[in-house]
Amino acid sequence: MKKLTYFPGCSAHGTSEEFDHTLKLVMKTLDVEMEEIPDWNCCGATSAHVMTENLAYALPLRNLVLAEKFTGNIMGIACASCYSRMKTTKVHMDENPELAKKINSTIIQEGNYTGRVEVKSMLQYCYEDIGLETIKSKVTKSLAGLKVACYYGCLLTRPKGITKFDSPEYPVSMDQIMEALGAEAVEFDFKTECCGASFSISDTEIVESLTGKILEVAKESGAHLIVVACPLCQSNLDMRQPDIEKHQGKSFRLPVMYLTQLMALAFGYPESDMRLKKHIVPVEEALSNIGKIQEPPPKVTKTKKAVSAESEVE
Amino acid sequence: MLTLGLEEKNTFLEAINKKSGANVLECYQCGKCASTCPVSDFMEFRPRVIMQMIKLGMKEEVCMTDSIWFCLTCSACSGRCPREIDIPAVMEAIRHLTIEENYHPKSKKVKDIRKFHEIFLDMIKRYGRNYELRMMAEFNIRTRNLFKDMHLAPKALLKGKIPLGHESTKSAKAIRKMYEMAEKLEKSK
Numbered sequence: 001m002k003k004l005t006y007f008p009g010c011s012a013h014g015t016s017e018e019f020d021h022t023l024k025l026v027m028k029t030l031d032v033e034m035e036e037i038p039d040w041n042c043c044g045a046t047s048a049h050v051m052t053e054n055l056a057y058a059l060p061l062r063n064l065v066l067a068e069k070f071t072g073n074i075m076g077i078a079c080a081s082c083y084s085r086m087k088t089t090k091v092h093m094d095e096n097p098e099l100a101k102k103i104n105s106t107i108i109q110e111g112n113y114t115g116r117v118e119v120k121s122m123l124q125y126c127y128e129d130i131g132l133e134t135i136k137s138k139v140t141k142s143l144a145g146l147k148v149a150c151y152y153g154c155l156l157t158r159p160k161g162i163t164k165f166d167s168p169e170y171p172v173s174m175d176q177i178m179e180a181l182g183a184e185a186v187e188f189d190f191k192t193e194c195c196g197a198s199f200s201i202s203d204t205e206i207v208e209s210l211t212g213k214i215l216e217v218a219k220e221s222g223a224h225l226i227v228v229a230c231p232l233c234q235s236n237l238d239m240r241q242p243d244i245e246k247h248q249g250k251s252f253r254l255p256v257m258y259l260t261q262l263m264a265l266a267f268g269y270p271e272s273d274m275r276l277k278k279h280i281v282p283v284e285e286a287l288s289n290i291g292k293i294q295e296p297p298p299k300v301t302k303t304k305k306a307v308s309a310e311s312e313v314e
Numbered sequence: 315m316l317t318l319g320l321e322e323k324n325t326f327l328e329a330i331n332k333k334s335g336a337n338v339l340e341c342y343q344c345g346k347c348a349s350t351c352p353v354s355d356f357m358e359f360r361p362r363v364i365m366q367m368i369k370l371g372m373k374e375e376v377c378m379t380d381s382i383w384f385c386l387t388c389s390a391c392s393g394r395c396p397r398e399i400d401i402p403a404v405m406e407a408i409r410h411l412t413i414e415e416n417y418h419p420k421s422k423k424v425k426d427i428r429k430f431h432e433i434f435l436d437m438i439k440r441y442g443r444n445y446e447l448r449m450m451a452e453f454n455i456r457t458r459n460l461f462k463d464m465h466l467a468p469k470a471l472l473k474g475k476i477p478l479g480h481e482s483t484k485s486a487k488a489i490r491k492m493y494e495m496a497e498k499l500e501k502s503k
Contacts, residue, residue: 010444017474041442041485047434049387050409053333054496059438062485062492107495110488154388159400168393194352194388201453202430203423204463206384210352239466278473 004125005072005117006034007063007086009079009231010042016231018275019078022260023122029138029267030130034076037066045081046198046232049088057099058107060089064119065104065111074118076125080230081197083121084155084162090119091162121156123229123259124165127173132180140268142182145292148262149188149223150174151214153195153233168192174259178227181266190217195236204240211236212244215252224286225255227262234258238280255283326373333407340397341365347391347401357381361391361401368404377417382408383424426457439493442486 004027012020027034044059063086067075077083093100094115104113120128126135152171160168169192175185193214196207215237218226228234238256245251261274265287276283331337341362348360359367359381367376376382385405392401412419419425433452437444454462 011446013443014446039485039488041489042438042444044435044438046387047431048438049406051413051431051435052496052500053410054499055435055493058492058496059489062488103499106499107492109491154386154390159389159392159402168389192390194386194390196352197386197388198430199386199427201450201463202427203384206353206356209355239470243466275474280469280473 002032002129003070003072004032004034005067005070005075006036007040007043007067007075007077007082008036009077009082011231011235012078015235016079016258018278019231019234019258019260021275022258022264022269022273023078025269025273026260026263026267029264030126030134032130035070035072037063037070037075039066043082043085045079045085049085054103054107056085057089057092057103060086061093061100061103061113062108062110064090064093064117065108065113067117068111068114070117073116074120074125074129076120076122078122079232080121080153080155081232083119087119088162090115121165121229123152123156123174123177124163126177126259126263127166132176135177135263136180139181139266141266141290143178143262143266143290144182144184145289146183146225146262146287147186147223147289148178148183148225148227149186149218149221150178150191150227151188151218151233151237152191153228153230154192154197156229157192174227174229177259178262181262183262186221186223188218188221188223190214195233197232197236200232200236200240207236208240208244208247211240212248212250215241215244215254216250218254219252223254224289225257225283227257227259229259241281253281255279255281255286257283322371324369324371326371326376327368329411330368330404330407333410334400334403336400336404336407338365338368338399338404340399341369342397344396346394346396350390350394351385352388352390353384353386356384361385361405364408365399365401365404368408376408377412377415378419380419380421380424382412383419383427426459429453429457439490440486442484442489 008020040063041059044056048059049056077086100113152174157163157166157171158168166173171191178185194210195214196210199206226237234256241252264273327338343362343366345362348354348362351361354360359379364376382405385402387402389402395401430453433449437449
């Protein structure tokens with residue numbers, strides 16, 4: 001049995017409770033023992049780094065220090081924003097031991113940072129440490145018939161010098177996991193476009209504009225639903241979708257599910273464990289495609305509509 | 315001779331380079347950042363222009379523009395920059411400078427964005443963690459925008475999307491102490 005030190009992040013105990021719940025089910029099936037850091041604190045994303053330097057390092061660093069008290073060598077993080085802050089801090093601290101020592105000794109009084117623990121997003125952990133073969137071997141209910149658009153957002157693979165995982169432009173790890181579950185991962189050009197993240201509350205206009213484009217391209221790709229591994233992406237794409245449809249005069253009706261919800265489904269957990277009632281855009285119709293026999297698709301190359309603002313020049 | 319006014323020492327450029335760890339002078343103005351940036355459309359000065367303004371030492375203009383507050387740190391620009399300049403770090407360095415030196419852009423949008431970040435940091439200071447519902451409510455009250463997103467609330471609450479209660483952390487005390495120390499460290503610079 002593998003051991004994983006787990007950092008859930010604030011939204012796992014709030015808006016993305018279904019992510020946290022299904023992640024735990026999935027890890028149980030995959031023989032991973034998760035140890036949640038009992039006294040974790042908010043990593044400061046997405047505000048601390050915008051406003052102040054020392055605190056932006058200190059908040060994640062405290063969690064890294066606490067994680068070293070566990071036997072596990074990897075800290076798995078559910079939220080992509082938390083992952084980004086934690087990993088950035090780790091990389092900067094490891095590159096600059098003097099700065100690490102200064103912040104550690106003056107601000108954090110709960111232990112010394114050695115840099116022993118590795119930081120990974122749960123997507124990265126599933127892909128690198130568990131592997132596609134193992135995931136495939138645990139599937140009891142294939143998702144064949146379901147077409148998904150895998151949306152990574154900005155932070156799971158960027159900046160590449162920090163994450164050192166997958167491609168910053170066109171990542172494939174989540175697509176391959178979905179295919180291991182039997183689903184079809186469609187070609188999707190907006191995989192790593194930003195959804196507007198933290199502006200969800202402070203500048204909704206920007207979020208609706210960015211998220212609207214992502215939904216539009218996902219719809220064109222022919223997917224039944226969007227798969228995500230980030231609570232902020234999920235709530236922007238799902239909770240704000242009805243408003244976006246209204247304001248932009250379009251109809252998407254695209255459910256947005258967590259990677260782990262679909263993994264749990266494929267591993268044989270009942271639908272009641274997916275917490276499907278929490279979705280604003282209903283998922284039942286999309287999931288009804290599972291198991292449907294599909295006619296072989298006619299091989300015609302689609303002409304994709306150019307999406308505005310892509311080729312924008314000053 | 316055309317000198318671009320660069321005979322004087324460009325202290326702004328030096329400060330930004332030092333804070334960000336980037337070298338803004340390496341920018342050769344190809345504009346890839348501006349065409350990549352998802353929020354370019356909302357900016358008065360797009361990233362390419364900001365880089366040039368820093369080179370020209372236009373501190374007042376750069377520190378007072380809304381544009382630097384729209385950067386989402388999504389790192390799309392730096393990933394495509396042929397000079398591999400960490401543009402989000404440059405944007406961050408400018409924002410930190412504006413806070414340290416008390417620059418206040420006047421638009422309501424930027425005021426709202428800054429207010430959001432302040433409430434967020436305040437929330438962590440008080441509880442050690444962040445509570446989404448409380449934060450949304452506080453944001454609406456403090457920006458006098460009482461009914462923003464209220465139409466989402468019934469559905470979100472009914473579906474259990476946003477839980478009402480919140481847990482208390484033992485870490486709250488330790489976090490408050492960290493804030494004090496961080497502030498001291500900031501001042502001692």
